[in-house]
Amino acid sequence: MSEPELTRLLTRAAEEIRPTRPAEAGWERAGRVRRARRAAGVAAVAVVLLGGGTTALLHRSGPPPAAPPRPTVTAAPSAPVVQRPPDRLGEAGDPLGRLGDRVAFALSDRPVSRALALYQPVDPETGDAGPVRVLGDDGMVRELDVVTLAPTRDAEGNEATPLKPGSLSPDGRTAAFAQTGEVVVVGLTDGAVRRYPLTGYLEHVLWAGDRLLVGDRLLVGDNDTTYELDRRTGSARKLAVDPWTLVVPEPARSGDLFTVGGWSGDGGLAVRRFPASGGAPERRPVTAGELPPGYQLNEVYGRGWQRGDRIAQAGWTTTAGAAGTMSGAEGVAVLDARTGAVTRLLDLGREGRTKGCCEVYGWTADGAVLLRYDAGLARWRPETGAVDWVASNVPGRLSIAAR
Incomplete structure (x- = not known):
C-alpha cells in the first residue's frame, strides 16, 4: 500500500461520530469508522513491519484517545412557558x-x-x-x-x-x-x-x-x-x-x-x-x-x-x-x-x-x-x-x- 493511501485510511479512521447526528446514521457511520480503523491498523502494522519499525511503533503506541465529552444542556430562561x-x-x-x-x-x-x-x-x-x-x-x-x-x-x-x-x-x-x-x-x-x-x-x-x-x-x-x-x-x-x-x-x-x-x-x-x-x-x-x-x-x-x-x-x-x-x-x-x-x-x-x-x-x-x-x-x-x-x-x- 502506498503512503498516500495509508494517509487517507488513517485520516478516515480518526473522524469523529458527532453525537448530534440521528441515531440510525450514527450507528451506520460508526460501522464505517470501525471498519476503516481495522483496515488502517492492519495496513499500518504491515508497513511498519516491512520497514523494520516494529519497536518504534510499539513505543509510540499509547492509550486510546479519550471519548469526546457528552453534550451538555444549559437552561434557557427565555424559553416560553x-x-x-x-x-x-x-x-x-x-x-x-x-x-x-x-x-x-x-x-x-x-x-x-x-x-x-x-x-x-x-x-x-x-x-x-x-x-x-x-x-x-x-x-x-x-x-x-x-x-x-x-x-x-x-x-x-x-x-x-x-x-x-x-x-x-x-x-x-x-x-x-x-x-x-x-x-x-x-x-x-x-x-x-x-x-x-x-x-x-x-x-x-x-x-x-x-x-x-x-x-x-x-x-x-x-x-x-x-x-x-x-x-x-x-x-x-x-x-x-x-x-x-x-x-x-x-x-x-x-x-x-x-x-x-x-x-x-x-x-x-x-x-x-x-x-x-x-x-x-x-x-x-x-x-x-x-x-x-x-x-x-x-x-x-x-x-x-x-x-x-x-x-x-x-x-x-x-x-x-x-x-x-x-x-x-x-x-x-x-x-x-x-x-x-x-x-x-x-x-x-x-x-x-x-x-x-x-x-x-x-x-x-x-x-x-x-x-x-x-x-x-x-x-x-x-x-x-x-x-x-x-x-x-x-x-x-x-x-x-x-x-
Missing part, C-alpha cells in the same frame, strides 16, 4: 432506544446487573399483550420468564396489563406487580420471586423508597384503597391517599406524598400534600400560574412524577390560538407542588392524536421529562423547549428506572 414539539423530532441517541429490540435472552438464563426499563408490548389492533421484557444496562432485551403474571382486574372484571408505570424500582434491580390478592416482587439481578398476600383486586403499584426511614416500601392500591407494604416484614397499613391520583415520589426522598386530581364536585383539579408525619392533607388548587391568557390544565391522566418541588403530569388542556380557545387538547404540564401553579406546558394539540396519548414516565437526572409520544417515547426539556425521540415504536406499557 407554553411550548410545542417540532413537526419532526430529532433523535436523542438514548440507550432506551433499544426498547423495541428483539428478545435476546430469558431473564432466568441471564439476569441483569441493572434494568433500564420494563416493556410489555401491546398489539394496537387487537389489544393483546405479550410477555414483559427487561432492557438491561448492557443493551440486551430479556423476557421476564421467572413468573407468570395475570392481567390486573377490578371487581367488575375489567382487565389491564400487569406492567404499570411504577413497577420498576428506581435502582432498576427489582420489579413489583400488583395481582389479585397479592403483590409479586421479582429480583431482576437473580430471578428470585417473592409473593406478599394482600386482600383485594389490586391494580396499582409504585415504589415509595424509604419514606419513613424504616425499610423498603411499596405503595399498592385497589379501586379505592392504598396500602403501604413493608417488604421486610410483609406487613401493610392503609393510607388515606387515592391510589388513582397518587404521584410517584422522588427516588430516595423521604417525606410527603402528593396526589394530582379532582373534579367539579370535589372543588376542581388540585394538588394535595399528605404529610409523612400524619395529619390533614393540604389542598392547593391547580391554577394557570404562568400560562398566557386562555390556557388552562383541566383534567389529568396517568401518573404524576415528583422531582423536588415539581410534578410532571399529563392531561387535557384548554389552549388559545388565532381561531380562539380549544378544549380537549393533549398536554404535559409541570406543576409547582407547593402552590399548584402550572409553570410549563407542552402543548401537543388534539388533531391526529388518540385520547390519553402522552402519559408521563418520569424525570431524567438533568431535568427532562420522559413521556409517551403516540407509539413511541420522547424526552422533553421544559427549560429549553427541546423535544426528541427516545424510542420511536414501542406500543404497549413501559416502566423506566430513575436516571
